[in-house]
Amino acid sequence: MRNRKAFRVPSKRTELEIADLKPPYLEGEALAEAARCLYCHDAPCTKACPTEIDVAGFVRKVSTGNLKGAAKTIFQANAFGYSCARVCPVEVLCEGACVLSLQYKPPVSIGRLQRHATEPFLGEDIMGKASPKKTGRKVACIGAGPASITCAVRLVRVGHEVVIFEKRKIPGGLNTWGIAPYKLYADEALIEAEWLLSLGIELKTGVEVGKDVSIQSLLEKYDAIFLGGGLGQDSFLGIPGEKGPGVFGAIELIERMKTGSSLKLDGVESAAVIGGGNTAIDIARELRYLGLTDVSILYRRTEMEMPGYAHELSAARSAGVRFYEKTVPLRVLRDGEKVTGLVVARAEKARAVEGTERDFPTQMVVLAIGQAGERELLSRLLGVELDSDGCVIVDEATGRTGNPKIFAGGDCVNGGKEVVNAVAEGNRAAAVIDEMLRGGK
Ligand SMILES: Cc1cc2nc3c(=O)[nH]c(=O)nc-3n(C[C@H](O)[C@H](O)[C@H](O)COP(=O)(O)OP(=O)(O)OC[C@H]3O[C@@H](n4cnc5c(N)ncnc54)[C@H](O)[C@@H]3O)c2cc1C
Structure with a gap:
């Protein structure tokens, strides 16, 4: 399934040195796992899913060998049903809500079953019939991450014309270049993104809104705009010695690992990761899996206060990552150009x-x-308001900003959650944009 279509990442790249930690099920394994589901009538797993996938419904289909039916159920609720199967923090979502845990049994492996159901059908005609009637209304989506692509898929399928503007060369947003390789490789993410885009969406890559195309022209040419521009680049601390070789932004490093030809870490054996979120935990694990012998996470507050998931930190510890709480870096120490340490x-x-x-x-x-x-730059250009945390302010029920023509969703609104939240917010906006374009609210 690797590197099938137009958007390619190098076939020799660093992320491939890291193994898939939850490999696909064999048919028998999937059947046995599906048979463990209790098909609860109140479906806590579905309620725990931001896109409300009918989990019991798809698991029942898997258990009877109806994989295509299962895939349909999943993709109809969540266009990124394949990626989400692999990247969702299921421990705190669907699997975390599984009632088997109350009986001291492991929860049904919903994520792996979802992968089993969706993987064979990427690229197939499985979404159900799209409306053959065109409405003549046009929508512009900013960014080709999960939020925008989801919104666009929903809109083209009901007859609207959608153009996505993406400043990078490849689509998929952080789902393509941010996810830890042991969950999902970039080429696998691209296959799903490309398939969704092929359902009738026009994608303009290498076009930065606000620079290559003006907001004014979008407002004039399109009936509605969806902002799914994500959060932006890595932040820096502003401490002495920070600028220069040997100091990296986590996302920049992960992106190079996933989409560049190779990451040269020759001779580097130790790394200090600063932060307490899931990105810090991810990059620390990735560096360990790439062979660095001494990887530490330094966090300024206590372990209890970490925004990262406890199960992710525990996995990092099992991989040999050390964790230092209540520790702040003050200065980067160098010998010439070379980093030799930190003053903490x-x-x-x-x-x-x-x-x-x-x-x-x-x-x-x-x-x-x-x-x-x-998000700050784009929001300023669009004239939409931000809250004190820098998140785009939208109406909770509709995803609409203060400008009735402009909607937003995903990380730029929620401050950085998960792919499944971006998808849910893309779904939410699409439903209201469709209604608006048909003369409703
Ligand atoms: C390191 C890391 C690991 C993660 N791991 C997980 C995980 O395991 N599981 C999970 O569920 N979630 C994970 N996430 C979070 C998840 O990737 C995001 O929540 C999700 O991708 C957000 O989708 P989005 O569409 O809102 O934004 P993004 O995915 O950020 O996409 C925004 C897109 O907009 C483009 N863009 C921005 N500005 C412009 C402009 N002016 N013009 C044109 N295009 C523009 C960007 O290039 C980008 O393609 C991770 C995030 C990070 C940083």
């Missing part, structure tokens, strides 16, 4: 305590302290 201090309430400074030897520093830039 103990932190109370995320602030360095005077007199507690010490050296922390490391050959590489990775910053995973958040993303910024894009």
Whole structure:
């Protein structure tokens, strides 16, 4: 299934050195796992899914060998049903809600069953019939991440014309270049994104809205705009010694690993990752799997306060990653260009305590302290409001911004959640845009 179509990533790239940690089921394994489902009438698993996939419904179809029916059920609720099968934090969503846990049994492996059901049907005519009637109404989507692609798929299927503007050369957003390789490789993500785009969406890659095409021209040419521009680039700390070789933004590094030809880490054996979110945990695990012997996460607050998932941190620890809580970096130490370590201090309430400074030897520093830039710039250009956390303000029920023609969803609205949330918010906006374009609200 690798590298099938137009958007390619190099066939020799660093992410492929990391194994898929949840490989596909064999048919017998899937049947046995599906048979464990209790088909609860109140379906807590479905309620826990932001896209409300009918989990019991698709699992029943898997159990009877009706994989195509199962795939239909999944994709109709969630256009990224394949990626979500592999990248969703199922531990805190559907599988976390599985009632088998109340009987001290492992939950049904819903994610792996979803992969089993969807993988064979990527690229097939499985979404059901699209409306043959064109409405003559046009929508522009900004960004080709899961939020925009979902919104666009829903709209083209009911007869609207949709153009997606994407500043990068390949589509899929962070689902293509951000996800840990042990969950999903870039070429696999691209297959799903390309298939969805082939359902009638026009994609303009290498076009940055606000630079290559003006907001004004979009507002004039299109009946509605969906903003799915994500969050932006890695943030930096602004500490001495930070600029220069050996200090990386986590997302920049992950993107190079996933879509560049190779990441040269020759001779580097240790890394200090700064941050307490899932991105910090991901990159720390990835570096361990790539063979670095000494990888640490440094977080300024306590473990209990970490925004990253406890199950992810526990997996990182099992992979040999060390975790230092209440630790802040103050300065990057270098010998010439080469990073030799950090000066760190103990932190109370995320602030360095005077007199507690010490050296922390490391050959590489990775910053995973958040993303910024894009949504602020785009929102300013579009004239839509941001809240105090920098998230685009939308009406919760509709995804509509203060401008009735402009909708938004995904990371730029929720501040950075999961692919499944971006999909749910793309679905939400599409339903209201469709209604609006047909003369409703
Ligand atoms: C390192 C990392 C790991 C993650 N791992 C997981 C995971 O395991 N599971 C999970 O569910 N979620 C994960 N996520 C989160 C998930 O990837 C995001 O929530 C999801 O991709 C958000 O989708 P989006 O469409 O809102 O934005 P994005 O995916 O960020 O897409 C936005 C798109 O807009 C484009 N764009 C921005 N500005 C412009 C402009 N001016 N003009 C044109 N195009 C523009 C960008 O290039 C990008 O393609 C991870 C995130 C990160 C950072």
